[in-house]
Amino acid sequence: MTGLVLAPRGTFEARVDLTGALPGDEGLAKLKIGYGGRRAELGELFEVSGTVDGRLTIEGGGAELDRVGAGLSAGEIVVKGDVGVGVGLRASGGTIVVKGSAGDFAASELSGGKVAIAGDVGARLGAAGDGSKRGMSGGVVVVGGSAGARAGERMRGGVILIDGDAAENAASDLIAGTLAIAGKLGRNAGRGMKRGTLFLRSAEGLASGFRDAGEHDLIMLRVLVRRSQELAAFLGEDAGKARRYAGDLNIGGKGEALIVIR
Amino acid sequence: MILNGVEIRDSFAEAFPMVGTRLIITADTAKWAMIAAKTMTGFATSVIGCGCEAGVEREVPAAETPDGRPGVAVLIFAMDIKGLKSVVPNRIGQCVLTSPTSACFAGIEGGDAVSIGKALRYFGDGWQISKNVDDRRIWRVPVMEGEFVCDHETGSVTGVGGGNILILGTSRGEALAAAEAAVDAMDKVEGCILPFPGGIVRSGSKVGSKYKGMFASSNNAYCPTLRAQGPTQLPPEVASVMEIVIDGVSEKAVSDCTRAGIEAVVKLGRDKGVVAIDAGNYGGNLGPFHFKLREIMS
The missing domain is CATH 3.30.70.520 (Alpha-Beta Plaits)
Structure with a gap:
């Protein structure tokens, strides 16, 4: 194992706010972090080992670990387990790999880099945080499991791929960007969508403001699958034709839901 | 000798320094890619009378193009970057955007940026769509035949x-x-x-x-x-x-x-x-x- 390694000293009795625990920080053990209602040194909760080389591994993980990789701009964080809320919050670069599941607000307001979560995520994946107007604006998020409600809410850029299902109100008020969902949609997907693209397997679950615009041979698909490994894996390397649903027409939106024809 | x-x-x-760029023009067939490329590089023999010098550099196999279709690489040169920024979107707009099944992509990275879709998107009259993937923006401009797809901009070289x-x-x-x-x-x-x-x-x-x-x-x-x-x-x-x-x-x-x-x-x-x-x-x-x-x- 190389890079810095955080190993929990025991079970956590309160939520742990890992804001500021980033791969390039030499003084990580002395970093003051939130632990329940108080501040604690990170070294009090985790055994810190290894050397600074741009990588940070969190052994074990846990649903109490909030804001892992928040504000990350470079380097790599690997969590060998679950994380709590706000993984990758407002990160602008680097890579975060979560080998378990994540809580709400994963990749919220992400502007660059990549977040890969092997399991499920909670509500508001890539969405705007409370009090914010806009969600994720760039970067790539890959979810191996399913997503909770309001995935991609008010996102305005970047790419989110969900291998599993997406609960109700996915892509609600989506401003721009790309959200791909391989599984089933909850109700009301794309409600209030202004622009942007949804890649879906079926139109079932789309909000009422979407209208069928027919089947098309889209050159754009050929470009996307050649420029994005993630989209190539999702859409298929030979993607070309898709059925296009325009919406949300109820608000004059110019977004689209594309169902790639295989 | x-x-x-x-x-x-x-x-x-x-010879003299000129500022140039490369574009990759693709189409459903090699024939139509070449028609678009030849049209786009027409009336571009001498910068003195044409404002630029342009021509076909080579045919590009489908496996090497950004959309996997047959392509043609063209080079366009002007006396300065200002001139290049003027002629490139003009020529693409009149000769490539209009050519059946065509798409147009950047063929050079770096240097001063020269607009492609950045300028041509307005033909979409508000219906144009941008997609930003892998830090590269493409534009989809709805046209009667389907969609014209192009990169946001291309690079340039002296x-x-x-x-x-x-x-x-x-x-x-x-x-x-x-x-x-x-x-x-x-x-x-x-x-x-x-x-x-x-x-x-x-x-x-x-x-x-x-x-x-x-x-x-x-x-x-x-x-x-x-x-x-x-x-x-x-x-x-x-x-x-x-x-x-x-x-x-x-x-x-x-x-x-x-x-x-x-x-x-x-x-x-x-x-x-x-x-x-x-x-x-x-x-x-x-x-x-x-x-x-x-x-x-x-």
């Missing part, structure tokens, strides 16, 4: 314009045949274009004129019919001269292209009516790039 009976004159091509060779032949037909052989060989050199019709200029020019306002005029010293009426560069056996002008993305590309052309002409030899190979220059004081024929062939 005499090669296969062909005199390589102790002369040099005098290249070399005005490399040239002159082929002195014993007849018009032989001079042209030699020039055609040269063009066939020069077309294979990457990073270069030969912007004139079929790659060949039959009316090489000198700087200036007796007439006010004319920047260039017929190069009378190389006009065979004027041999008796003033200083001439043509021996009695020369009846026709063809020029090949070369623009390239680098000095090396122009030099390689020059050598490929001379080698092809020399291969034909004196027996096929080639008397000499010369080059056009202005005395060496105007252009910073000097392509000395004998050095290139040594």
Whole structure:
């Protein structure tokens, strides 16, 4: 194992706010972090080992670990387990790999880099945080499991791929960007969508403001699958034709839901 | 220097810096990619009269293009970046956007950015869609045929314009045949274009004129019919001269292209009516790039 390694000293009795625990920080053990209602040194909760080389591994993980990789701009964080809320919050670069599941607000307001979560995520994946107007604006998020409600809410850029299902109100008020969902949609997907693209397997679950615009041979698909490994894996390397649903027409939106024809 | 009976004159091509870019134009078929590319690079022989110099660089196999369809690489050169930024979106807008099934992509990274979709998206009248993937933005402009897809912008490079060779032949037909052989060989050199019709200029020019306002005029010293009426560069056996002008993305590309052309002409030899190979220059004081024929062939 190389890079810095955080190993929990025991079970956590309160939520742990890992804001500021980033791969390039030499003084990580002395970093003051939130632990329940108080501040604690990170070294009090985790055994810190290894050397600074741009990588940070969190052994074990846990649903109490909030804001892992928040504000990350470079380097790599690997969590060998679950994380709590706000993984990758407002990160602008680097890579975060979560080998378990994540809580709400994963990749919220992400502007660059990549977040890969092997399991499920909670509500508001890539969405705007409370009090914010806009969600994720760039970067790539890959979810191996399913997503909770309001995935991609008010996102305005970047790419989110969900291998599993997406609960109700996915892509609600989506401003721009790309959200791909391989599984089933909850109700009301794309409600209030202004622009942007949804890649879906079926139109079932789309909000009422979407209208069928027919089947098309889209050159754009050929470009996307050649420029994005993630989209190539999702859409298929030979993607070309898709059925296009325009919406949300109820608000004059110019977004689209594309169902790639295989 | 005499090669296969062909005199390589102790002369040099005098060339100038130009700013250029490469575009990859694709279409459903190689035929339509080439039609778009040829149309887009039409009327672009000389920057003096056309505002730019452009031409087809090479065909690009489908496996190498951004959308997996057959493509053509074109190069466009202007005197400065301002000129390039003006002509590129104009030409794409009129000649590629309009051409059936076409798409247009950046072919050079780095340098000053030159707009493609950044300018052309407005044709979509608000219905245009951008997709930003892998830090590259593409535009989808709805058109009657479907969608025109293009990159947001392309890069640019400082290249070399005005490399040239002159082929002195014993007849018009032989001079042209030699020039055609040269063009066939020069077309294979990457990073270069030969912007004139079929790659060949039959009316090489000198700087200036007796007439006010004319920047260039017929190069009378190389006009065979004027041999008796003033200083001439043509021996009695020369009846026709063809020029090949070369623009390239680098000095090396122009030099390689020059050598490929001379080698092809020399291969034909004196027996096929080639008397000499010369080059056009202005005395060496105007252009910073000097392509000395004998050095290139040594």
